[in-house]
C-alpha cells in the first residue's frame with residue numbers, strides 16, 4: 011500500500027472511536043482529535059439495539075459489550091396514573107436477529123472498550139486536548155488547525171470525519187445547513203441506586219403523562235451493581251440550580267413512585283433537546299457521522315445507535331476509496347442512504363415518541379394505548395412494530411438505497 015496521509019477524525023466520542031476501529035482493522039492510519047482531556051462519562055446513551063450488536067459482532071466487539079451490559083428482553087409502556095399499558099417482548103424478533111433484545115450499557119464504557127481495542131493496532135493516534143478550530147481542503151487532502159496544551163498546531167490528512175457531536179466544527183466548515191428545530195424544553199436526568207424493579211417495573215419503562223411523563227431505565231452503573239436513570243421534561247428557561255433543587259427533585263421521583271424516605275440522587279444532569287439533520291453529509295473530503303450529522307430527542311434510545319450505523323456504512327466506503335481507488339461518488343451514496351433514513355426513521359420515530367408520551371388529549375392518549383395493546387396482542391403486528399423501533403427496518407431501508 012502507498013504511504014497514506016492519515017484520516018483525521020474530530021471527536022473521541024462513541025462514533026469517533028467506531029470510525030477509528032473500523033479504519034484500523036483495514037490498515038488505514040488515522041488520528042482522533044479530541045477537545046476534552048477525557049472521555050465524557052455523563053449519563054447519556056445506555057440503550058443498544060439489535061442491528062448495532064450485529065455490526066459490532068462482525069468486528070468482535072459485541073461479546074465485550076455483553077460481558078458488561080444488561081440484556082433486556084422486554085420493556086414497558088406505562089401510564090403514570092394507571093400503570094402498565096403494554097409489555098413489549100423483543101423475543102418476537104428471534105428470526106430477524108441473533109440479538110433479539112436491547113443491551114443496557116453506558117456510552118462511555120463503549121468508548122473505553124473501543125479505545126482499548128485500538129491499542130492492538132499501529133498507525134492510530136488519539137490526541138486528547140486537541141480542539142479542531144479550522145479546516146481547509148484541496149484536491150489532495152485536508153489541513154486542520156488545532157488548539158492544544160502545546161499551542162496551535164497544524165495537521166494534514168487525507169480526509170476529515172466530523173464525529174464531533176451536535177455543535178460540530180467540521181459541519182460548520184462545510185457548505186451545509188443543520189435543519190430542524192429545538193424544543194422549548196430540556197430533559198432532566200436523575201440517577202439513583204434505588205431498586206425500582208421491586209415495584210414491578212421492567213428494566214426499561216416509558217411512563218406517559220400529560221403533565222410530567224418520565225422514562226426509567228436500569229444501567230450497570232459504576233460498580234456494575236445497577237443504577238436507575240429517570241428522565242423528566244424540564245423548563246428550558248429555568249436556572250439549572252432551581253431544577254436541581256433537592257426538594258423539587260425528590261417531589262418529581264416521589265410523584266411517580268412513592269417511598270417513605272428520600273431517594274438518594276447520585277447525578278443530576280440537564281440536556282437541551284433538538285431534532286436536526288445536516289443538509290448533506292459530505293463536502294469534498296469532509297464527511298459527517300453521528301450527532302454531527304443528526305440530533306434527536308433520546309426517547310427510544312436511537313441517536314448513538316444511528317451514529318454507529320453511519321460509522322460502519324461510511325468506513326466501508328471510505329476504505330474502498332482509499333484502498334481501491336473507488337470514486338468519491340461513494341460519499342454521495344453514503345449521504346443518500348444514511349440521510350434518508352435519518353429523516354424517515356430517526357427523526358420521525360423520536361418525534362412521535364415524544365408526542366405520544368406527553369399526549370395531553372385524553373381521548374388521543376386512550377386511542378394510542380389501544381393501539382399499543384392491539385400490537386402486543388398480535389405476534390405479527392408486534393414483530394412489524396419492533397422491527398421499526400428496534401432499528402432493524404432503518405438499516406434494511408438504507409441498504410436498499412443505491
Ligand SMILES: Cc1cc2nc3c(=O)[nH]c(=O)nc-3n(C[C@H](O)[C@H](O)[C@H](O)COP(=O)(O)OP(=O)(O)OC[C@H]3O[C@@H](n4cnc5c(N)ncnc54)[C@H](O)[C@@H]3O)c2cc1C
Pocket residue numbers: 020021022023024025026043044045046050053054055056057058117140141142143173174175176177178179197199281299300301302308310311312313314315316317
Ligand atoms: C439523556 C440522553 C440519553 C441518551 N440515550 C441514548 C440511548 O439510550 N441510545 C442512543 O442511541 N442514544 C442516546 N443518546 C444520544 C447519544 O448520547 C448521542 O447520540 C451520542 O453521544 C453521539 O455520539 P457522537 O460520538 O456522535 O458525539 P458525542 O458523544 O457528542 O462526542 C463528540 C466528541 O467530540 C468532541 N468535540 C466537539 N467539538 C470538537 C472539536 N472542535 N475538536 C475536537 N473534538 C471536539 C467532544 O468533546 C466529544 O468528546 C442520548 C442522549 C442524551 C442526552
